[in-house]
Amino acid sequence: MKKIIFLITTIITLNSCSKDFLNEVNPNALSKETFWKTSADLDRGLTGCYAALQNAQLYNGGTDYTTGGVIRLDIITDNSYANSNFINGASVARGDHTPQDTYVSNLWTGCYRLIARCNDFLDNADRVTTVLETTRTTMKAEVRFLRALAYQILAMTYRDAPLITKSQTLAEAQVPKNTNQELHNFIVNELREISSGTVLPLNAIQLARVDRGAALSLLAREYLYIRNFTEAAITAKQVIDLNKYNLNTPYGNLFKLAGENSGEIIFRVAYAGPSLGVGSAFAGYFAPAPPNGYVALPNLANDFYFRDGKPKSTSTLYVPSNELLNRDPRFDATLVTNTSTFRGASITATNLLPTNYRVRKFTEETSTRNFDSGQDFYVIRYPEVLLTRAEALVESGIYTEAEVVGLVNQVRTRATMPTVQAVEGTGLSQSKLIEIIRHERRVETAFEGLRFFDLKRWNIYEQEAVTKYMAVDKVAVPALENRLLIGVKHALFPIPLREIEANKALIQHTEWQ
């Protein structure tokens, strides 16, 4: 009997589990509780914020042509055409979209993914006390830049949207939308704070990170978008006065892997690859045909002038059999047409359907893997800043023609196109200058995600993207689908239906109710 009692006691004693027995820690991921301790944690968190830029819903595409974010905005303008109904943006372009539209909900999610990661970083960065406060302040300023960038996209597309600046729990996520004014005020305040003094370094700590020039440039863009022309001109001048940027790279080399080190790239979404998991899908495609998910429209092609600075209709340099001849070099750098070479070879007509113009800009011609390229996307380039100052000066009404024309000429000269004086002459009216600047902005920045915002702020969205499209492009290429005039709803993205269903405090725009 003693033996038995001994046996039982021994087993029970051996078996008394420690309290921690049931506390299994996931060995495959980092727990939120134990994160934010070391400088490496801070670096990883920061990288995670930047990584949201690479999402297909924001500055990339999916691994087919379907998904896309900002870089697909040109599809809903007069620049581009979605070649199939399943391509994100096709329905918005036609004007038959609903609040359930995939593109509408994708762009929303793409922006808020970036915002939520930034909020999380900003809420937690100060827990890492082993890193100098100045380092943390700089990192936080970078993250605030990213967040402002996302809010700018939201404000320019959805107009009103929830302004969320702190991490939320599931319960806290039931929030109403803020007004467009509140969003823009937030963007301006944030960008002013981080672009002042030395919060951000003059030169980025690492290539592709935010620096002072990027913050000032985004602020200049923001002022331009909210029509504060005086501040836009001043801020653009601040960028120019940094004396940091140049236009030394030939335009034709810019949107290639080799152009990624150009001195005009102010902020980029960086990619690498192939096969690294951080590749750009928009730069890849089913080789050897040029990308066919979205194509270029004839009216855009027409806006690329000839070496005499004149359009196809009036230029004597136009040779109908070869559109490339004597053309603005930006035509060949931006588009592919029947006389172009692509991947070192000529192109068959079927690979140019339906418009005869495909998109070359940002398309990597040496790619070996579909939808997985190392080509960066340029969010802000120096020419945009120059043209912003020019536009802001003229719009403000306080300018000298010499300065304005000089700014435009910098852009034209790099493209080896004749100066304004040489083509349009001197003594130009305010409206003529505006026309020149807007044209220059279009051909310089096509397919860089700016056209939709420009048309919208110029209040000519439907005039250009629908009326002109139906009159020019649809006539030239009858196979294109119709676009509808639906008024203010066309350039105002509805709040995605899914969001309204999941967030009871969110109310649809009255225009969309």
Next chain:
Amino acid sequence: MKYYYLLKGPLVWILFLFLASLTTHAQTRKILKGKVSDEANQPVPGASILETGTSNGTTTNENGEFTLILSSSEAIIKITFLSYESQTLSIKNQDFINISLKPDATQLNQVIVVGYGSQKKANLTGAVASVNMDDIQGLPIANAATALQGRLPGVTISSFNNQPGKNDPQIRIRGVGTLNNNNPLVVIDGVPTDVASLGDLSPDDIQSISVLKDAASASIYGVRAANGVILVTTKRGENGKPKVQIRETVSWQKPLIKPDYMDAFTWANTYNDFLTETGAAPEFTPEMIQKIKDQTDPDRFANTDWFDEIYQTAPMQNHYISLSGGSDFSKYLISTEYQKQEGALVNTGADRIQLRANLDHQVSKAISFGLNLRGLKQKIKEPIAAADGNDAGDNGINRVLSAFTRPTVPARYSFREYGYTDGTSLFQIKNPLRFLYEQQFDTDEYRLDGKAFVEAKFLKDFSFTSSLAVIYLNSKSVRFNPSLDSYGPDRNIIVARTPNSLTNANETFTNYVNENLLRYNKRIGKHDVKVLIGHTVQYDKTENFSASVVNLPSNDIRVIGASTEQPTNTGSTNAVALQSFLGRVNYNYDNKYFVELNARIDGSSRLPQSQQYPLFPSISAGWVVSEESFLKDNKYISLLKIRASYGTLGNQQIGNYAFVQNYNLNQNYVFNGTLSPGVAVTSLANAAIKWETTTMSNMGIDAEFFRGKLALTADYFNKDATNILFTTPIPNTLGGLGAPPQNSAAVNNRGIELNLIHNHSIGDFKYQVGINGSIIKNKVVSLASQDRVINGNTILVPGSPIDSYYGYIAEGIIRTAEELAAAPAGFGSIPLRIGDIRYRDLNGDNRITIDDRTIIGNPFPKLSYGFNLGGSYKGFDLNIFLQGIEGVNRRYTDLSSIGVRQQKLNVWTDRFTLSNTDGVLPRFGNNANNDLYSTYGASDSYGFRDASYLRLKNIELGYTIPKHIIAKLKMSRIRIYASAVNPYTWTNIKNFDVEKDATDDRNLGYLNTKNIALGLSATF
């Protein structure tokens, strides 16, 4: 591999004989010999003889004889045998005794294994089903779990995947209770594990299988019991001379069905017709058609039966040998099994070898201990392209067969390369033979498990058991995809080789369970009390990693170090810890009134600390009405018992670490042109996640009539699962995060189960008839805030079964211009024509859109049933077993067109054409409309069908060789038998297997087989 052959060699026999010689003991005390016979004066083997008050005991041998060493010349012995009344006799200075047993009126004295113990069937108050292992041993099927199909009411077993080595059936106990993991808990010799572990047991090693169905019987397994519990007990040694049992089975497995595909001639003509009908020029010229007919140019115009190329009649063999026996102190069972199964798909298969030793030793009257040991090695051979189902490359073998081949391409050209094109300009096919023969995907599985246990009896009424069990499982695989060119009929390369690739993967599972149980049994007068309390801990860990490279220097070099190109590696680790406290109280008054209380508290690492220890209680009661005076000596009713139970069960299959908010890795970016590692929250955790709760009530009757000739068990249950993990959309303003699963949905299953057995003997002729069945009604009760969730072609909606089929109602083929004019506009962009299918316009907008979908079918059988007929006459025995399901639908996709690489069933020759306006199938050319997910089922091949069936699962004829013949061979029993599995099925589905997974619309499962077997079992 060579050591497998040793099994048949002399070495093993010598080993066994040597072991056997070790077990004989010299004894000096009083020896009693005797013989036990039944009412017909036939010897009863296996009856147990026990000297009461001691641990002395033995069992009778094949001749009913026994030898028992008694503690003194005066003793009391007790003789028990299943289905017979037990007897207690006094022995006074006797050397020999003849004992005659009377059959027990009831079968309810049968002892059933229940959770942490066993109980007489008569004393059960919960719903427990058990299977008679004699019925399934020796069946020529590779997986023991499959043998249970149709034998247990309320337990639906489906063989969806019949690939050797991966053929674990789907087991659903009392319906589908959750939207998540529905697999039951399997407990083998007290060690909690899974269905796969049951599947690789040797059926000959299994002593009994019980299924705990209701809350009362299962709640002792707490948070893992909501999907039911299957208890498996393996055989142990018995007191007596060494006994050798041998079973040898060889069988042949033939694919259960063969689709009636068109031959090349019909196919080519049909393809031409299709082109003509759609206004295109025919592809096959008359000369080509002639060549197909004559088979004069088989490299260019073949007539390939692709089904026959990839499927075969495959052999399977199973060898089993065991040695068992024991003395008063030590008992042993040692067994080994070798099974080799070739697959019905060529060049697939599995073989396994396993060893078992179950040992018991009695140290003293109070203390005993034992050890179970098992080792298993299994090798599975298959292609990388999925042999069961499909894969990302659309290369699943059955998918390739139906959708990427055509009969005019040869399987191999005359110059031995695999066929890819024919003499037409049609696109190249995918050759399934190349996948099967050239790709290597070999998996080696090793299993070692063991359990040591000790039992101590003390203070008269108490006993204490402690055990430690460990499992070690390792699986390693080699996947090699060779670099090969694809050729055309002129030896021209049509697709050049791409680099070869190699993946090595390894997964290890380790587990230990420690269990400590204290029992107290007390009988005072008519009061019988049993108490059990226990404490268990369990720890499971899974670790895996894999590595791959591409472009190895040769297809013959298949080691990971041979290349450094595009290296990848992966790896992860998961662990689960459980600590539980359990308790049970049984009370029984005069074998008339029974009450049982069970409870378990389960602490789980899967649960957040705030609710880490959920409690699962249950109560049950039984009343044996037939023991009451008014029924006591009733002529017709020998037993009537009424049972009821109520309790809760849990399901903790909610994922590991689900409550912890993580930063996910691989949120990387590019700084300075190089990869920078990043992290971010990508999905939201539910910090308050908890187990799913199932509450079940059960009422049942056990009855026996005519002195046991007719036995009935009937149960009604109502099972409510709540707190089912379900994901509702969350605002994307949270960052586009994955939504956290919430304990928010509810599902109900209700049903009745019936089991009826009739036994009778007329002279030498004995027979048994059994019927069992269950009717189960499944419905979603709540989906949190959502009205419904449509997921492709299924829907979740309160009031209907989980994943009900959701589609269109077809109303037939439009055959006239009038019908065409009256029909709503069709689906898709092609305008309707005559020959197209007309659908019901549910919302009345005169066109067919996605809004015209409705619930069109049920994925679960409403009725599952089985019949069992067994009879014996002298040396012959015959067993017939049928199994069926009723009230279930399946979809059999078959496009209403003919692709350039697509098999077509011959029924399509009777499709609608302008010259065949009575065709039963729609015209070719409008798939968008004619192949909608709909109720249309005009033929055996098309659309959405009633998938009810009745299957003759097994028929077995055996002959036991008379004793006087085998006595010369010193054998005690030899039985030879012939058996057929799945020889016939009654169903409406002809071209495909009717038994398939609800989501398998394209008939992608590894085909079931019909088997014919010859077997021999011998005992000596």
